Amino acid sequence: PRAKKIRPKPRRRTPPPPAPTKQELASRNKKKAPIERKSIDEWSKEDSIAADQIWNQIYQHTFQNPKKVLIQINDRNNDLLYKSASLGDDSLAYDDVPYNRINLATVAGPKDQQIRLAATENEFVKIYVAYPVAELTEALQSLFSIFLFLVPIAVVVSIAGGWFLAKKSLQPVDEITRTARDITAQNLDREIPERDVNDEIGRLASTFNEMIRRLKQSFDQVKQFTVDASHELRTPLTIMRGEVELAMRSKKSSDEYRRILASNLDEILQLQSIIDNLLILSKSDLGQASLAFERLDLEGIFRELYEDAELLALPKRINVRLGRNDHVMVRGDKLRLRQLLLNLIDNALKYTPESGTVTLALEAVDGSARISVMDTGIGIPKEDREKIFDRFYRVDKARSRELGGSGLGLAISKWIVDSHGGTITVESIVNSGSTFTVTIPSLNDEGTPS
Numbered sequence: 001p002r003a004k005k006i007r008p009k010p011r012r013r014t015p016p017p018p019a020p021t022k023q024e025l026a027s028r029n030k031k032k033a034p035i036e037r038k039s040i041d042e043w044s045k046e047d048s049i050a051a052d053q054i055w056n057q058i059y060q061h062t063f064q065n066p067k068k069v070l071i072q073i074n075d076r077n078n079d080l081l082y083k084s085a086s087l088g089d090d091s092l093a094y095d096d097v098p099y100n101r102i103n104l105a106t107v108a109g110p111k112d113q114q115i116r117l118a119a120t121e122n123e124f125v126k127i128y129v130a131y132p133v134a135e136l137t138e139a140l141q142s143l144f145s146i147f148l149f150l151v152p153i154a155v156v157v158s159i160a161g162g163w164f165l166a167k168k169s170l171q172p173v174d175e176i177t178r179t180a181r182d183i184t185a186q187n188l189d190r191e192i193p194e195r196d197v198n199d200e201i202g203r204l205a206s207t208f209n210e211m212i213r214r215l216k217q218s219f220d221q222v223k224q225f226t227v228d229a230s231h232e233l234r235t236p237l238t239i240m241r242g243e244v245e246l247a248m249r250s251k252k253s254s255d256e257y258r259r260i261l262a263s264n265l266d267e268i269l270q271l272q273s274i275i276d277n278l279l280i281l282s283k284s285d286l287g288q289a290s291l292a293f294e295r296l297d298l299e300g301i302f303r304e305l306y307e308d309a310e311l312l313a314l315p316k317r318i319n320v321r322l323g324r325n326d327h328v329m330v331r332g333d334k335l336r337l338r339q340l341l342l343n344l345i346d347n348a349l350k351y352t353p354e355s356g357t358v359t360l361a362l363e364a365v366d367g368s369a370r371i372s373v374m375d376t377g378i379g380i381p382k383e384d385r386e387k388i389f390d391r392f393y394r395v396d397k398a399r400s401r402e403l404g405g406s407g408l409g410l411a412i413s414k415w416i417v418d419s420h421g422g423t424i425t426v427e428s429i430v431n432s433g434s435t436f437t438v439t440i441p442s443l444n445d446e447g448t449p450s
Contacts (some may be wrong), residue, residue, distance in 0.1 A: 097119045135337075239267050283417075289415075319358070321359045343412065344373040351378050
């Protein structure tokens with residue numbers, strides 16, 4: 001580069017000081033460590049090394065930016081020490097040069113072109129570094145042109161990519177929507193295809209399938225309930241119709257008419273029992289069944305039902321035993337609890353053969369009243385134990401009809417137990433007997449749940 005390199009002027013040597021006096025020498029000897037001074041030659045050598053490092057950096061920067069960057073260095077007297085080749089015969093001038101900090105300004109430079117100037121000074125030199133504003137403007141315009149060209153492309157690519165990703169990710173949701181729209185009450189066995197990935201879509205499909213299975217189970221129960229209810233209502237009506245038609249074919253005696261009317265009365269009572277039980281269950285499903293809860297002593301109620309059971313067991317000569325009858329207080333509906341216990345006792349007596357045994361027990365166990373009804377009857381197969389509390393479900397339909405059962409007693413019993421916050425379970429051995437156990441929360445002496 002065509003740069004003028006100016007060596008720093010050597011420093012003037014100061015005349016040697018006068019010879020010290022004896023007193024001065026004595027005073028100096030008292031000092032612990034004499035101060036060593038650097039010679040003028042050492043200072044000149046260090047300045048030369050620092051100056052060479054500065055020039056090397058300037059040359060390196062100039063080689064990397066030979067045309068656009070303008071650099072000028074003056075001493076404190078504004079004498080030129082260095083300027084870059086890009087300045088040519090021109091020079092940089094700026095009056096407001098701060099000390100030990102950098103000032104940025106846009107000024108008129110060589111050939112009246114606008115330049116962006118950075119100026120600073122220290123105790124030795126003033127440094128000016130500038131760059132043409134036109135070059136910056138050109139760079140910004142080029143960058144703006146690039147953005148103007150690339151931004152629409154980026155927007156189009158982003159929209160296309162977003163649409164593709166959205167379609168890809170929402171496609172399973174669309175499939176679930178179409179499948180769910182096609183599922184009706186007639187094809188509840190159809191399920192939504194599940195994904196192997198355990199993500200939100202996979203869990204959504206699994207949840208839908210579980211809901212469809214529950215709906216199918218509910219619909220099947222409703223259909224079965226309708227069939228069973230129609231059958232239970234049709235059977236006594238058919239019997240009544242047959243007996244009336246038989247009585248109308250020929251003239252009968254008064255005793256025969258009385259027997260037919262008695263049979264019809266039995267069927268009417270059976271119909272009334274079925275309708276009453278269906279009404280209770282319907283109200284319970286709708287939450288309209290009213291229960292009158294009060295503080296009850298189960299010991300007295302249980303003893304009364306034991307005496308009633310003895311009377312009901314006389315025709316079959318069944319031995320009814322009363323085991324424990326503890327004093328237990330509960331909060332419940334007296335009418336519904338009596339109905340619950342009568343249903344269990346009636347079932348035990350119906351399915352226990354002649355000369356069998358039915359044992360009743362009431363115990364206070366762990367803050368609860370535990371009621372047990374144990375018989376020596378025909379028992380319940382294992383596969384039927386979970387279904388005996390369903391409506392109209394009977395293990396032996398023919399025998400139940402012969403014994404006057406409608407298949408609603410245990411369903412009502414379970415509803416009563418659930419309404420009192422209790423549980424009902426069954427243990428059974430075929431041809432050995434069954435044990436129904438009811439557990440209801442009891443009250444302590446203060447009248448609060450134990």
